Amino acid sequence: MARRYSVRRQRGFTSIALLCFALLYLPIATMVVFAFNAGTTVGALEGVSLRWFATAWNNDRVIEATIRSLTVAPIAALVATVAATMAALATTRTASYRGLAFKVAFINQPLMVPEIVTAVALLVVFSRIKVWTGYTGIGYLIAAHIAFCIPFAFLPIRARLETMDLSLERAAADLYATPWMVFRRVTFPLLWPAILAGFMLAFVVSLDDVVITEFIKSAGQETLPTYMLGQLRRTVTPEMNAISTMFLALSIAVVTLFFFLSRKKD
Amino acid sequence: MPEEKSAIEICDVTKLFGDAFKALDGVSLSIRKNEFFTLLGPSGCGKTTLLRLIAGFEYPTAGTIQLHGKDIATLPPYQRPINTVFQNYALFPHMTASQNIGFGLEMLGRPKAEIAARVDEMLRLVRMEGLRHRRTTELSGGQQQRVALARALAPTPKVLLLDEPLSALDYKLRKEMQIELKRLQLETGITFIFVTHDQEEALTMSDRIAVLSGGRVLQVGNPREIYDCPGDRFVADFIGEANFLSGEIIVATKDRAQVRLASGADILARLPDTAPQQGKVTIIVRPEHAEVHADGRPSPLSGTLESIVYFGTDTHLHVRLAHGDRFVVRRQNSPLQDAALVAGATVGVAFDLAAAQILRN
Numbered sequence: 001m002a003r004r005y006s007v008r009r010q011r012g013f014t015s016i017a018l019l020c021f022a023l024l025y026l027p028i029a030t031m032v033v034f035a036f037n038a039g040t041t042v043g044a045l046e047g048v049s050l051r052w053f054a055t056a057w058n059n060d061r062v063i064e065a066t067i068r069s070l071t072v073a074p075i076a077a078l079v080a081t082v083a084a085t086m087a088a089l090a091t092t093r094t095a096s097y098r099g100l101a102f103k104v105a106f107i108n109q110p111l112m113v114p115e116i117v118t119a120v121a122l123l124v125v126f127s128r129i130k131v132w133t134g135y136t137g138i139g140y141l142i143a144a145h146i147a148f149c150i151p152f153a154f155l156p157i158r159a160r161l162e163t164m165d166l167s168l169e170r171a172a173a174d175l176y177a178t179p180w181m182v183f184r185r186v187t188f189p190l191l192w193p194a195i196l197a198g199f200m201l202a203f204v205v206s207l208d209d210v211v212i213t214e215f216i217k218s219a220g221q222e223t224l225p226t227y228m229l230g231q232l233r234r235t236v237t238p239e240m241n242a243i244s245t246m247f248l249a250l251s252i253a254v255v256t257l258f259f260f261l262s263r264k265k266d
Numbered sequence: 267m268p269e270e271k272s273a274i275e276i277c278d279v280t281k282l283f284g285d286a287f288k289a290l291d292g293v294s295l296s297i298r299k300n301e302f303f304t305l306l307g308p309s310g311c312g313k314t315t316l317l318r319l320i321a322g323f324e325y326p327t328a329g330t331i332q333l334h335g336k337d338i339a340t341l342p343p344y345q346r347p348i349n350t351v352f353q354n355y356a357l358f359p360h361m362t363a364s365q366n367i368g369f370g371l372e373m374l375g376r377p378k379a380e381i382a383a384r385v386d387e388m389l390r391l392v393r394m395e396g397l398r399h400r401r402t403t404e405l406s407g408g409q410q411q412r413v414a415l416a417r418a419l420a421p422t423p424k425v426l427l428l429d430e431p432l433s434a435l436d437y438k439l440r441k442e443m444q445i446e447l448k449r450l451q452l453e454t455g456i457t458f459i460f461v462t463h464d465q466e467e468a469l470t471m472s473d474r475i476a477v478l479s480g481g482r483v484l485q486v487g488n489p490r491e492i493y494d495c496p497g498d499r500f501v502a503d504f505i506g507e508a509n510f511l512s513g514e515i516i517v518a519t520k521d522r523a524q525v526r527l528a529s530g531a532d533i534l535a536r537l538p539d540t541a542p543q544q545g546k547v548t549i550i551v552r553p554e555h556a557e558v559h560a561d562g563r564p565s566p567l568s569g570t571l572e573s574i575v576y577f578g579t580d581t582h583l584h585v586r587l588a589h590g591d592r593f594v595v596r597r598q599n600s601p602l603q604d605a606a607l608v609a610g611a612t613v614g615v616a617f618d619l620a621a622a623q624i625l626r627n
Contacts, residue, residue, distance in 0.1 A: 170323055171356040173343040175370035176421065185369075189360050 028248070035241035042238055052242040062243060065227035069207055072138065072223060076145035077153070077203035083146070084153035084198055085191070089183075092161040093169070104158070111151045118148060119215035126216060136218045144216045145206045152205050153198035160194030193262040200258050204251065272296045272332075273425055273457040274320060279329030279339075281315055281481075289315040291481040293329070297425075297459060298474075302451050304460045306468040307478035308504065313461045316478070317427050320459065321350050334424060344373070349418035350427040354434070355410045357402035363413045364389070364398040370421035388416035391450065408439045415447075419454060428460045432467065444471055465505045469493060477501050497540060498626040502550045509556070509593050511549045511567075515624075518543050523624060525549060529589045531566040535622035548625045553596040555621035558583050558613050565614030567593065573609055583607065585615055 007013060035053070039046030056062050091104050110118065126140045168190070172182045188195075210225045217226065224247070228240055274297040281290040290312045297303045305313040318324040320331060322343035331339040338346050349370065357366050367388050371381045389395045392412040402410060411431060418426055428447070432440045448471055451458045462468055468475050469489040476486045477500075485497045496502035499510065513525040516532065523537040525547065535549050558571070569587040576599075583595045593615055607613070 165354070165356065167352050167354060167356040168358060170343070171350070171352060171358070172369070172373075173323075174321060174348075174350045175417070176344045176373040177369075178344055178373075181373060186358060 031241050032245050032248070034238050035245040037238045037241070040237060042236055042241060052238040053246070055237075055239050056242045056246070059239070061222070061227060062224075062239075065222045065224045068138070068221065069224040072141055072145055073203050073206040075142050076149050076206045077199050079142075079146045080149035080202045081153045081157075081195060081199040084150050084202075085157055085195055087150070087154055088158040088161050089187075092158060093166075093187075107154055108151050110148060115148070115211045119212040122147070122212065123215045138221060140216050140218070141213060141221060141223075144212050145209065148209070148212060149202035149206050153202040156197040156201065157191065157194045160191055164190060196258055196262050200255070203254075207251075271298060273299045273301070273334060274459070275330075275332040275335075276316070276320075277330045277332070279316070279319065279326045279331065281312075281319060281324065282327045288481050290319075290326075293478075293481070293483055295476055295483060295486065297457060299457055300455050302448065302458045302460065302471060302473045304462060304468045304472040304475045305478060306462060306465060306475050306505075308463055311478040312481040313463075313478050314429060315481075317350075317429055317459065317461050320425070321348060321427055322346050347421075347423050348425045348427060349421060349423040350429065351414050351418045351431045353429045353431065355402075355414040355431075357410055357413055357417070359401070359403050362399050362401055363394065363405065366402060366413055367416045367420050369417065374421060384420055388420045391419070391453070392416045392446075407435055408443070411435065411443060412446075415450065419450070419456065422454075423456060425457045425459060428458060430461055430463070432462075433464070440467075447471060469505070477504065479504075495538065495623060496550065496625065497538075499548060499550075502625060507553050507594065507596075509551045509553060510625075511551065511591070511593075511622075512546065513549060514546050515542075515544050522619065523547075525624070527566065528591075529567060529587065533566045533622060534619040535624050536620065537624050538626075540626050541624040542627055548627070549622050550625055551593075551617050551622050553582065553594045554580075554598075556593070556595045556615055556617040557597065558585060558595045558607065558615055560607055560611050560613045563614065565616040567615040569593065569613065569615070571607060571609055571611045571613045574607065583613075585613060587615075 034042050034045065036048045036050065037045055038049035038051065087107055091100060091107070094100070122140075122144050126144075130136060130140075164187075168186055169182050172186045173179070177185060208225060209223075210229060213223050213226050214229070217223070222230065224243070228243060231240060274295070276293055276295040276297075279290055279293045280288065283289055293312070293316060305316060307313050315324065319326050319339070322338070322341060322345075326339055329339070330337050333346065333348065358369065361369070364385050368381045368385045371384055376384075385398070386395075389398055392415055394409065394412050394416065397405065397409060402413060405413065414431070432443050432447075435443060444467060447458070447460075460468075460471065469492075472489055474486060474488050475492050477484045477492065479500055485492060485501050487495075492501065493505055496505060496508075502508045502510075511527055513527040513533075515523045515537075516526050517524045518537055521537055522534055523543075524532055525535050526532050527549075533549075537543070541547065559565070560571075567585075567587055569585045572584045572586050572592075575582040575584070578599070580596050580598050583597065585593045585595065587593055595615060
């Protein structure tokens with residue numbers, strides 16, 4: 001009997017897949033294991049202990065950086081998602097016109113610009129504003145994060161709107177729904193999973209950012225990633241592993257939560 | 267203005283897409299109250315565009331659209347007391363059947379109790395009482411169709427628009443829904459405007475039909491008029507099957523003419539006012555209005571019987587006429603068979619004066 005064609009049976013597919021998974025997850029597993037090291041190095045395992053978790057927990061600078069990260073990321077992700085939703089609606093719920101494709105590319109383009117270029121550009125502009133206004137707070141960091149988060153939130157929302165049947169919104173309008181009611185009762189409920197996905201993507205990208213944050217932050221405005229980067233320049237202790245592991249646990253928890261939230265809606 | 271008789275009055279409506287494409291070109295139509303009116307034409311003829319203009323999803327480039335005497339051409343869809351049944355139904359997937367049906371009334375701000383009562387009434391009307399709490403994604407095609415109808419009828423619109431609503435259903439279900447639609451129209455007394463490219467559907471359901479092509483209205487009339495007295499060749503060809511004969515008028519009287527066919531034979535044909543009264547003309551003969559015989563009696567047309575196609579209820583006889591044209595005759599089957607009618611036989615084709623009609627050029 002002829003076997004059904006499957007790309008998996010091609011030579012090399014399984015080995016390459018296994019290699020990729022190993023590359024991705026083996027280092028993470030190693031990192032997690034060494035977070036529980038009782039010794040002081042990240043090279044040799046000297047028994048199991050939670051001491052580095054305790055150290056991290058009692059380190060005020062870690063706590064402070066974490067709080068800053070968890071302040072900037074949700075605000076940036078929220079504002080970016082709202083802006084991205086509006087942009088996605090404006091570029092899909094309109095009759096096609098000259099320049100529309102250009103506008104969409106214009107919104108997506110920041111994804112293609114090297115982050116370092118954005119960082120330098122923002123640094124130049126913000127330093128002028130700092131001179132004029134004298135304001136040195138966390139607003140710059142939030143503004144920068146909003147800016148680079150928008151295209152990430154825009155992608156899934158626009159993709160969903162493009163495949164969403166336009167006749168549903170037509171039907172609602174036909175049944176006496178004003179444009180606002182069409183959005184509230186039909187577009188938004190159907191778009192919700194994509195908005196959630198956009199928000200998550202923006203949240204993770206913001207939480208993770210090093211390059212732009214490193215350029216923009218004023219003195220003492222460390223986020224968790226920039227703090228960790230700073231620590232690496234000194235001695236590396238399993239405290240870093242412990243912080244990363246907690247980070248990992250948090251993101252797994254967030255992803256799981258959102259997964260079930262969006263599942264319930266369907 | 268006298269007592270308003272028409273539900274929808276379309277006056278000289280033109281719709282351009284971009285600068286070049288004319289989807290509708292000076293269309294005027296008057297659709298009466300409580301009428302089952304069908305817009306019939308091939309795809310791209312402008313029938314769906316016209317429906318969208320009435321619904322308010324598009325706005326005319328020129329011309330006016332009146333609903334019960336009031337100009338609505340520039341109103342947004344949510345301000346028109348007109349509802350639509352969409353081709354793909356467009357049911358809200360995140361709502362139950364009942365919520366879908368109640369949506370229009372809810373948007374109109376009707377009290378909850380009234381909405382619930384009306385939804386019940388609608389579910390009964392479309393015979394879906396048992397499925398009110400189902401998500402629309404869990405319904406079959408025919409059931410979705412019924413919910414879509416109920417949803418559009420629930421707010422009691424002045425006009426119901428139906429955009430090829432039966433095209434996604436299989437043959438049997440489509441037949442069933444045709445009867446169902448007709449029943450709903452009679453029971454509710456609402457004006458239905460039905461868009462289709464299916465001529466059979468149009469003939470069986472409509473009070474009147476408008477045949478469209480290339481953004482223009484070619485003919486408006488009841489199904490009998492459209493079928494029996496098509497104005498021009500396009501209408502004759504699009505609705506049902508037709509044989510066309512070319513000839514030249516020799517003598518024309520008030521409503522008939524003697525025409526000399528290409529074969530040299532003379533026949534009598536009906537001559538409508540709109541057709542040319544002299545010169546070269548085209549004549550239509552429906553396949554079921556002509557007969558074929560092989561007994562050699564004199565007949566206006568003769569030729570060779572090329573093929574015999576059996577259809578169960580009837581048989582199609584394809585005749586190659588002496589001067590080259592093809593002519594199809596449909597005869598109803600009976601247990602008695604004409605043994606002389608075999609492929610290759612020399613046959614004569616004959617028809618009544620009433621069966622032949624001269625067309626507008």
